[in-house]
Amino acid sequence: MADSFKNFIDGAWVEPSTGQYFENRNPARRSDLIGNFPRSSREDVDRAVAAAKAAFPDWSRTPAPARGDILRRVGDLLTARKDEIARAATREMGKTLQETRGDLQEGIDTAYYAGVEGRRLFGQTVPSELRNKWAMTYRRPIGVCGLITPFNFPLAIPTWKMFPALVCGNTVVIKPAEDTPHTVALLVEVLEEAGIPRGVVNLVHGLGEEVGAAIVEHPDIPVISFTGSTETGSIIAQTCGRMHKRLSLEMGGKNAQIVLADADLDLAIDGVLWGAFGTTGQRCTATSRLLLQDEIHDEFVARLMERARGLKLGYGLEKDVEVGPLIHEASLQKVEEYIEIGKGEATLAMGGERATGEGLDDGYFFQPTIFTDVKPGSRLATEEIFGPVLSVIRFKELDEAIRINNEVKYGLSSSLYTRDAVASFRAFQDLDNGITYVNAPTIGAEAHLPFGGVKQTGNGHREGGWEVYEFYSETKVCYLDYSGKLQRAQIDNYEASPY
Ligand code: UN1
Numbered sequence: 001m002a003d004s005f006k007n008f009i010d011g012a013w014v015e016p017s018t019g020q021y022f023e024n025r026n027p028a029r030r031s032d033l034i035g036n037f038p039r040s041s042r043e044d045v046d047r048a049v050a051a052a053k054a055a056f057p058d059w060s061r062t063p064a065p066a067r068g069d070i071l072r073r074v075g076d077l078l079t080a081r082k083d084e085i086a087r088a089a090t091r092e093m094g095k096t097l098q099e100t101r102g103d104l105q106e107g108i109d110t111a112y113y114a115g116v117e118g119r120r121l122f123g124q125t126v127p128s129e130l131r132n133k134w135a136m137t138y139r140r141p142i143g144v145c146g147l148i149t150p151f152n153f154p155l156a157i158p159t160w161k162m163f164p165a166l167v168c169g170n171t172v173v174i175k176p177a178e179d180t181p182h183t184v185a186l187l188v189e190v191l192e193e194a195g196i197p198r199g200v201v202n203l204v205h206g207l208g209e210e211v212g213a214a215i216v217e218h219p220d221i222p223v224i225s226f227t228g229s230t231e232t233g234s235i236i237a238q239t240c241g242r243m244h245k246r247l248s249l250e251m252g253g254k255n256a257q258i259v260l261a262d263a264d265l266d267l268a269i270d271g272v273l274w275g276a277f278g279t280t281g282q283r284c285t286a287t288s289r290l291l292l293q294d295e296i297h298d299e300f301v302a303r304l305m306e307r308a309r310g311l312k313l314g315y316g317l318e319k320d321v322e323v324g325p326l327i328h329e330a331s332l333q334k335v336e337e338y339i340e341i342g343k344g345e346a347t348l349a350m351g352g353e354r355a356t357g358e359g360l361d362d363g364y365f366f367q368p369t370i371f372t373d374v375k376p377g378s379r380l381a382t383e384e385i386f387g388p389v390l391s392v393i394r395f396k397e398l399d400e401a402i403r404i405n406n407e408v409k410y411g412l413s414s415s416l417y418t419r420d421a422v423a424s425f426r427a428f429q430d431l432d433n434g435i436t437y438v439n440a441p442t443i444g445a446e447a448h449l450p451f452g453g454v455k456q457t458g459n460g461h462r463e464g465g466w467e468v469y470e471f472y473s474e475t476k477v478c479y480l481d482y483s484g485k486l487q488r489a490q491i492d493n494y495e496a497s498p499y
Pocket of ligand 1: 286445
């Protein structure tokens with residue numbers, strides 16, 4: 001019998017009100033059942049929100065440095081359990097152990113950064129325009145935050161949302177992707193062990209259209225943070241708009257790596273292999289377009305294909321495996337649909353089929369795939385596929401590459417390989433993305449810098465770095481007038497002045 005997992009509500013592990021569960025299986029070994037997870041309902045969300053609401057007054061008044069201390073302990077515990085949790089993440093998510101260890105490290109970095117932020121959370125003191133009056137700001141907690149997280153960074157993304165929310169003094173209800181509930185259950189276990197007070201963190205497992213929708217629509221949740229598809233994001237945004245909720249969206253990408261003829265080609269090949277096929281292309285920051293300058297196009301493609309053919313597919317816990325499976329059957333089917341679309345639009349240069357053979361037949365494996373002769377504006381060149389599919393586009397001048405890069409509805413990350421300093425700064429200035437890398441792939445965001453994109457990738461907020469702390473708090477402005485008389489701003493100061 002596989003294990004049955006529980007929700008975590010009000011400091012206790014509890015069964016779902018429905019008595020129903022869903023299966024969580026290993027995407028590389030379908031026969032490996034990881035466990036049954038609660039298929040919760042609105043009632044479970046109600047309970048979790050009530051617990052989070054009840055915990056808010058005390059938690060929000062706990063000094064921020066003390067809140068940060070708990071996050072520091074979380075960092076220590078995650079470090080101690082890094083390998084164990086990374087293994088669990090690979091088992092349910094599929095990417096290689098090296099990658100899930102990186103995912104864990106991103107969570108650890110986020111925890112320590114949050115720990116320090118508990119001793120900062122700076123406000124500002126600003127001179128008043130009037131005599132004998134002070135003006136200052138401080139950051140105030142908001143309330144219960146509803147967090148909805150994806151499968152591809154099963155640990156890091158929940159920490160990106162949860163830790164800053166907690167340090168700012170909010171309480172949370174989290175619903176992880178139904179593909180990766182185990183990793184988040186382990187994270188919540190760690191928070192419990194670190195001493196997070198009862199009700200401050202609540203975990204409700206279930207389906208997006210049931211639990212996710214209940215969180216988004218709950219009147220006692222004023223803040224929602226979601227990472228996932230642009231389509232789901234716009235549905236969430238409509239509800240949040242109607243209900244006046246604060247919302248952070250992190251959605252799709254169609255990220256390009258641009259290679260100029262003067263670049264170090266070996267370095268650029270390493271970059272695109274990691275960017276396009278790492279995490280089996282299932283990253284918002286995956287490289288799904290490769291823009292090659294005319295002069296080097298043919299040589300680059302030939303060398304890239306040779307390297308891509310050598311990538312070892314398999315179960316991410318096995319030695320030397322470089323590329324894991326896709327997350328589930330629907331994802332495989334979506335990739336297959338794009339292969340058909342691509343065949344009508346471009347040249348299929350390699351891959352294009354499910355990967356079979358020893359160790360692959362029981363999982364959702366797909367061959368690393370490269371299309372060449374891809375036309376800017378075509379579906380292959382503009383739509384997010386979220387799989388190991390790379391579209392190669394040829395260009396003549398940097399201006400043209402910049403234009404092609406910007407011709408999509410998404411704007412997460414971009415990358416330029418060159419030795420030319422002027423071209424690098426042109427890229428920083430003109431590429432319409434939230435993140436631009438020079439001589440590094442489209443992947444590689446660090447926990448202490450803001451992460452996010454422009455256009456339909458996001459809605460103007462950033463995760464990570466110092467900016468996310470603004471999202472999870474309200475600015476309170478405080479004036480103290482000790483003049484002992486009525487002083488009218490904008491009026492009394494100016495009555496006797498020439499202005
Ligand atoms: C995502 O793709 O959903 O830079 C997040 C990166 C990672 C985070 C990616 N550190 O790609």
